[in-house]
Amino acid sequence: xxxxxxxxxxxxxxxxxxxxxxxxxxxxxxxxxxxxxxxxxxxxxxxxxxxxxxxxxxxxxxxxxxxxxxxxxxxxxxxxxxxxxxxxxxxxxxxxxxxxxxxxxxxxxxxx
Amino acid sequence: xxxxxxxxxxxxxxxxxxxxxxxxxxxxxxxxxxxxxxxxxxxxxxxxxxxxxxxxxxxxxxxxxxxxxxxxxxxxxxxxxxxxxxxxxxxxxxxxxxxxxxxxxxxxxxxxxxxxx
Numbered sequence: 630x631x632x633x634x635x636x637x638x639x640x641x642x643x644x645x646x647x648x649x650x651x652x653x654x655x656x657x658x659x660x661x662x663x664x665x666x667x668x669x670x671x672x673x674x675x676x677x678x679x680x681x682x683x684x685x686x687x688x689x690x691x692x693x694x695x696x697x698x699x700x701x702x703x704x705x706x707x708x709x710x711x712x713x714x715x716x717x718x719x720x721x722x723x724x725x726x727x728x729x730x731x732x733x734x735x736x737x738x739x740x741x
Numbered sequence: 742x743x744x745x746x747x748x749x750x751x752x753x754x755x756x757x758x759x760x761x762x763x764x765x766x767x768x769x770x771x772x773x774x775x776x777x778x779x780x781x782x783x784x785x786x787x788x789x790x791x792x793x794x795x796x797x798x799x800x801x802x803x804x805x806x807x808x809x810x811x812x813x814x815x816x817x818x819x820x821x822x823x824x825x826x827x828x829x830x831x832x833x834x835x836x837x838x839x840x841x842x843x844x845x846x847x848x849x850x851x852x853x854x855x856x857x858x
Contacts, residue, residue, distance in 0.1 A: 663846075665849075672834070673785075673836075728787055729847060730787070731784045731786075733784045734784045
Protein backbone atom coordinates (compact mmCIF):
# COMPACT_ATOMS: atom_id res chain seq x y z
CA UNK A 630 0.00 0.00 0.00
CA UNK A 631 1.13 3.52 -0.70
CA UNK A 632 1.90 5.58 2.36
CA UNK A 633 3.96 8.45 3.66
CA UNK A 634 5.11 8.59 7.26
CA UNK A 635 6.25 11.58 9.20
CA UNK A 636 7.30 10.49 12.64
CA UNK A 637 7.80 13.92 14.17
CA UNK A 638 4.41 15.39 14.99
CA UNK A 639 5.65 18.51 16.71
CA UNK A 640 9.18 19.88 16.73
CA UNK A 641 10.24 22.83 18.84
CA UNK A 642 13.53 24.56 18.13
CA UNK A 643 15.29 27.76 19.00
CA UNK A 644 16.27 30.22 16.31
CA UNK A 645 19.51 29.33 14.53
CA UNK A 646 19.18 25.66 15.43
CA UNK A 647 19.50 23.08 12.69
CA UNK A 648 16.43 21.26 11.46
CA UNK A 649 15.81 17.79 10.15
CA UNK A 650 12.31 16.45 9.62
CA UNK A 651 11.93 12.78 8.83
CA UNK A 652 9.88 11.35 5.99
CA UNK A 653 9.60 7.74 4.88
CA UNK A 654 7.49 6.51 2.03
CA UNK A 655 6.11 3.30 0.64
CA UNK A 656 5.28 3.57 -3.04
CA UNK A 657 5.38 1.09 -5.90
CA UNK A 658 7.15 2.12 -9.08
CA UNK A 659 8.74 5.43 -9.89
CA UNK A 660 8.06 7.93 -7.16
CA UNK A 661 8.11 11.71 -7.08
CA UNK A 662 8.65 13.27 -3.68
CA UNK A 663 7.62 16.63 -2.34
CA UNK A 664 7.79 18.79 0.72
CA UNK A 665 5.06 21.36 1.22
CA UNK A 666 4.76 24.05 3.84
CA UNK A 667 1.59 25.57 5.25
CA UNK A 668 2.12 28.79 7.16
CA UNK A 669 -0.56 29.74 9.69
CA UNK A 670 -3.68 30.81 7.84
CA UNK A 671 -2.15 30.30 4.42
CA UNK A 672 -2.42 27.69 1.71
CA UNK A 673 0.06 25.00 0.84
CA UNK A 674 3.26 26.03 -0.85
CA UNK A 675 5.84 23.81 -2.48
CA UNK A 676 9.21 23.88 -0.75
CA UNK A 677 11.00 21.44 -3.01
CA UNK A 678 10.51 18.35 -5.11
CA UNK A 679 12.46 15.35 -6.33
CA UNK A 680 11.71 13.63 -9.62
CA UNK A 681 15.08 12.19 -10.67
CA UNK A 682 18.78 12.98 -10.82
CA UNK A 683 20.75 14.45 -7.95
CA UNK A 684 19.29 13.01 -4.75
CA UNK A 685 20.12 16.18 -2.86
CA UNK A 686 17.46 18.69 -3.72
CA UNK A 687 17.57 22.35 -2.85
CA UNK A 688 14.39 24.29 -2.41
CA UNK A 689 13.23 27.72 -1.45
CA UNK A 690 14.05 29.57 1.77
CA UNK A 691 17.24 27.60 2.41
CA UNK A 692 15.58 24.19 2.69
CA UNK A 693 17.00 21.03 1.20
CA UNK A 694 16.08 17.37 1.19
CA UNK A 695 17.93 14.18 0.46
CA UNK A 696 16.40 11.22 -1.32
CA UNK A 697 17.87 7.98 0.01
CA UNK A 698 16.35 5.19 -2.02
CA UNK A 699 17.74 2.38 0.10
CA UNK A 700 16.05 3.84 3.17
CA UNK A 701 12.88 4.99 1.40
CA UNK A 702 13.48 8.36 2.99
CA UNK A 703 13.25 11.97 1.94
CA UNK A 704 14.23 14.01 4.98
CA UNK A 705 13.96 17.78 5.02
CA UNK A 706 16.83 19.86 6.38
CA UNK A 707 17.71 23.44 7.08
CA UNK A 708 21.01 24.44 8.71
CA UNK A 709 19.67 27.41 10.65
CA UNK A 710 15.98 28.01 11.26
CA UNK A 711 14.28 31.34 11.72
CA UNK A 712 11.19 32.31 13.64
CA UNK A 713 9.41 32.76 10.30
CA UNK A 714 9.83 29.05 9.61
CA UNK A 715 7.08 28.32 12.11
CA UNK A 716 4.58 26.32 10.07
CA UNK A 717 3.20 22.89 9.28
CA UNK A 718 5.37 20.79 6.99
CA UNK A 719 4.02 18.01 4.84
CA UNK A 720 5.94 15.34 3.01
CA UNK A 721 4.18 13.85 -0.01
CA UNK A 722 4.73 11.17 -2.62
CA UNK A 723 3.20 10.55 -6.00
CA UNK A 724 3.65 8.99 -9.39
CA UNK A 725 3.82 10.81 -12.70
CA UNK A 726 0.80 13.07 -13.20
CA UNK A 727 -1.06 11.12 -10.54
CA UNK A 728 -2.47 11.64 -7.12
CA UNK A 729 -0.25 12.70 -4.26
CA UNK A 730 -0.34 11.04 -0.87
CA UNK A 731 0.46 13.27 2.07
CA UNK A 732 2.09 12.44 5.34
CA UNK A 733 0.43 13.44 8.57
CA UNK A 734 2.46 16.61 8.83
CA UNK A 735 4.97 17.99 11.29
CA UNK A 736 4.29 21.15 13.19
CA UNK A 737 7.42 23.23 13.61
CA UNK A 738 7.54 25.84 16.35
CA UNK A 739 10.49 28.18 16.57
CA UNK A 740 11.29 29.97 19.79
CA UNK A 741 12.52 33.51 19.13
CA UNK B 742 3.63 31.41 -11.21
CA UNK B 743 0.63 29.13 -11.47
CA UNK B 744 -2.32 30.32 -9.43
CA UNK B 745 -5.32 28.35 -8.27
CA UNK B 746 -8.30 30.08 -6.72
CA UNK B 747 -11.22 28.74 -4.75
CA UNK B 748 -14.60 30.28 -4.17
CA UNK B 749 -15.97 30.81 -1.66
CA UNK B 750 -13.17 31.01 0.89
CA UNK B 751 -15.61 30.16 3.65
CA UNK B 752 -19.25 29.21 3.81
CA UNK B 753 -21.78 28.44 6.51
CA UNK B 754 -24.82 26.42 5.60
CA UNK B 755 -27.68 24.70 7.33
CA UNK B 756 -27.87 20.96 7.67
CA UNK B 757 -29.60 19.36 4.70
CA UNK B 758 -28.67 22.02 2.17
CA UNK B 759 -26.14 21.73 -0.65
CA UNK B 760 -23.01 23.79 -1.12
CA UNK B 761 -20.95 24.26 -4.26
CA UNK B 762 -17.24 25.05 -4.15
CA UNK B 763 -15.37 26.23 -7.22
CA UNK B 764 -11.74 25.63 -8.07
CA UNK B 765 -10.18 27.60 -10.89
CA UNK B 766 -6.75 27.58 -12.48
CA UNK B 767 -6.20 31.22 -13.31
CA UNK B 768 -3.23 31.25 -15.64
CA UNK B 769 -2.91 27.71 -16.89
CA UNK B 770 -5.01 24.83 -18.15
CA UNK B 771 -5.56 21.85 -15.91
CA UNK B 772 -6.79 18.56 -17.30
CA UNK B 773 -6.55 17.11 -13.83
CA UNK B 774 -7.62 18.61 -10.55
CA UNK B 775 -7.70 17.03 -7.12
CA UNK B 776 -9.99 17.59 -4.17
CA UNK B 777 -8.79 17.16 -0.61
CA UNK B 778 -10.27 17.70 2.80
CA UNK B 779 -8.30 18.66 5.84
CA UNK B 780 -9.53 18.33 9.40
CA UNK B 781 -8.09 20.63 12.06
CA UNK B 782 -4.48 19.85 12.84
CA UNK B 783 -4.49 16.92 10.44
CA UNK B 784 -3.13 16.16 7.03
CA UNK B 785 -4.79 16.42 3.64
CA UNK B 786 -6.89 13.46 2.66
CA UNK B 787 -7.46 12.99 -1.05
CA UNK B 788 -11.15 12.72 -1.85
CA UNK B 789 -11.19 12.46 -5.60
CA UNK B 790 -9.37 13.08 -8.84
CA UNK B 791 -11.21 15.23 -11.33
CA UNK B 792 -10.46 14.89 -15.02
CA UNK B 793 -11.75 17.36 -17.58
CA UNK B 794 -14.58 15.90 -19.61
CA UNK B 795 -14.86 12.64 -17.71
CA UNK B 796 -16.16 11.27 -14.44
CA UNK B 797 -14.20 11.86 -11.30
CA UNK B 798 -12.35 9.04 -9.61
CA UNK B 799 -13.19 8.81 -5.93
CA UNK B 800 -11.01 7.45 -3.17
CA UNK B 801 -12.18 4.55 -1.11
CA UNK B 802 -14.67 5.61 1.51
CA UNK B 803 -15.72 8.83 -0.22
CA UNK B 804 -19.39 8.90 -1.21
CA UNK B 805 -19.61 9.98 -4.81
CA UNK B 806 -23.32 10.75 -4.53
CA UNK B 807 -22.65 13.08 -1.64
CA UNK B 808 -19.60 14.83 -3.04
CA UNK B 809 -20.44 15.64 -6.64
CA UNK B 810 -17.52 16.70 -8.78
CA UNK B 811 -17.78 18.34 -12.17
CA UNK B 812 -14.79 19.31 -14.31
CA UNK B 813 -16.49 20.96 -17.24
CA UNK B 814 -13.59 22.99 -18.57
CA UNK B 815 -9.81 23.08 -18.47
CA UNK B 816 -9.85 25.80 -15.86
CA UNK B 817 -12.77 24.93 -13.61
CA UNK B 818 -13.73 22.08 -11.33
CA UNK B 819 -16.58 22.19 -8.85
CA UNK B 820 -17.29 20.19 -5.72
CA UNK B 821 -20.88 20.09 -4.50
CA UNK B 822 -21.53 18.81 -1.02
CA UNK B 823 -25.10 17.56 -1.14
CA UNK B 824 -27.38 17.32 1.87
CA UNK B 825 -24.62 18.60 4.09
CA UNK B 826 -24.39 17.50 7.70
CA UNK B 827 -22.29 18.86 10.57
CA UNK B 828 -19.76 16.06 10.10
CA UNK B 829 -19.06 17.45 6.62
CA UNK B 830 -17.66 20.59 8.23
CA UNK B 831 -14.05 20.74 7.14
CA UNK B 832 -11.47 22.58 5.10
CA UNK B 833 -11.72 21.63 1.44
CA UNK B 834 -8.68 22.20 -0.75
CA UNK B 835 -8.26 21.72 -4.48
CA UNK B 836 -5.13 21.41 -6.54
CA UNK B 837 -4.45 21.42 -10.25
CA UNK B 838 -1.89 19.95 -12.61
CA UNK B 839 -0.61 22.17 -15.41
CA UNK B 840 -1.18 20.13 -18.56
CA UNK B 841 1.58 21.92 -20.44
CA UNK B 842 4.25 21.77 -17.77
CA UNK B 843 6.86 19.01 -17.83
CA UNK B 844 6.85 18.75 -14.07
CA UNK B 845 4.23 16.94 -12.07
CA UNK B 846 3.77 19.65 -9.54
CA UNK B 847 0.33 20.30 -8.17
CA UNK B 848 -0.67 23.86 -7.48
CA UNK B 849 -2.92 24.28 -4.50
CA UNK B 850 -5.81 26.60 -3.92
CA UNK B 851 -6.23 28.54 -0.67
CA UNK B 852 -9.00 26.26 0.54
CA UNK B 853 -12.66 26.65 1.47
CA UNK B 854 -13.79 26.34 5.04
CA UNK B 855 -17.23 24.77 5.25
CA UNK B 856 -19.24 24.92 8.44
CA UNK B 857 -22.55 23.07 8.57
CA UNK B 858 -24.88 24.08 11.38
